[in-house]
Amino acid sequence: MLDINEDEFPKHFCSVPWLQVHTEPDGKVFPCCYYSHETSHNLGNWNKSKLTDIFYGEGFNNLRKEFIEGKRPAACNRCWREEDSGIVSMRQRFNERYSEFPDFANQNRYNKLKDIIVCSNEDGTVENIKLATIDLIFNNVCNFKCRSCGPGLSTSWVADTLKMGNTVPANLQTNNKIAHMESDLVDLVNMVDPYTEVHFSGGEPMMQEEHYEFLQLLIDMGKTDIKIRYNTNLSIYTLKNYNAFELLNKFDNVFIIGSIDAMGAQGEYIRKGFSWEKALDWIRTSKECLPKADYGISAVYSLLNADAAIDLHRFVCENDIFTKHNGEKFGFNLNVLHEPYYMRTTVLPSETKKKISGKIDKHMQYLEETQIKNFDYDVFMDHWKNAKTLMNSKDESNLIPNFYEHTHRLDKIRDESFIKVFPQLHAELVRYA
Secondary structure (H helix, E strand, O other), rough: OOOOOOOOOOOOOOOHHHHEEEEEOEEEEEEOOOOOOOOHHOOOOOOOEEEEEEHHOHHHHHHHHHHOOOOOOOHHHHHHHHHHOOOHHHHHHHHHHHOEEEEEOEEEEHHHHHHHHHHHHHOOOOOOOOOOOOOOOHHHHHOOOEEOOOOOOOHHHHHHHHHOOOOOHHOOOOOOOOOOOOHHHHHHHHHOOOEEEEOOOOOOOOHHHHHHEEEHHHHOOOOOOOOOEEOOOOOOEEEOOOEEEHHHHOOOOEEEEEEEOOOHHHHHHEEEEEOOOHHHHHHHHHHHHOOEEEEEEEEEOOOOOOOOOHHHHHHHHHOHHEEEOOOOOEEEEEEEEEOHHHOOOOHHOOOHHHHHHHHHHHHHHHHHHOOOOOHHHHHHHHHHHHHHHHHHOOOOOOHHHHHHHHHHHHHHHOOHHHHHHHHHHHHHHHHHH
């Protein structure tokens, strides 16, 4: 047990290594998706070891010990970079969330930081702790190849990557099921309580057979009171004999987040394989099959949709298709893009940033005047504020030539045209190319 109170954690403390486990398609196991992929920061690989052995192992223990001692682990540089830019980081968001974590069945609140104190030792080891979030990516199977992604999270990206003269590891071109996966998933289910959230992302989770099997395991083990959360590209919901909506109807709390970066042709350019009209139909079907589910839209905020994402959110606020069963609008999240580096919003020219900043300000004023002041409101207002701050935090317009180089190469492979789909943005960028 740690000899501190929940309000005495070090300034740079992160609760995530105690309360989360995150898997990558290549088998790497991290506390969260922000954690460094560099080999020197390796914590373990699911292909070689059991998940619980990794979670209770030396790598996780050392990381937890660093946080107990008030250090800023190098592997968490993405959060430090966000905080140094003046925005709220993922670390800070999770700390706030877990200090008042909801039981999604009845909305009671619980301080998961107390569990950290009770279940931890000064050397970073833990005993009998219950996870807050199980974040599983079983493989990189995906039918999209988004501009912000790559072969690590999408099998559809493999061919384009090879055409560009780059290599793709063999384990990302085949998807063999991990031999000890079933017993590992049983171990994870034994580490949940009514506060736990299971998060499926990808790749495309609806194309991962293991994801359907895990849903069925949760049902068989009587854990339908936990929360199920998705990030899905809104394209499919069936696989073989499985129907996701039929399985999800057995759970008390389902939260579906649809990944959309922009409307129409611009959204379809950014997310190759995406169809705006099919996505709207998917949402309609989901609401019919899962009327009590919670819903949201998530956009990866980049140079390409810095303007268009504002229009997308306005559309969400003004159209009935994005209304939940309780009459409130879908939530809206912005995930600011860090990689590829040449697509960051910091690459935009100063005059474009000024224009977009003004549009964000007007949009936030609109949101303040029209939207219900609920939890979703606080989230998206915070996201827009942070997106604006990060965009203006530095000038990386010198990377515009890099943007054109990579974009034109991919356009040629895909027979697409950035210039035709984004004529206004091209006019603002080309002077710096």
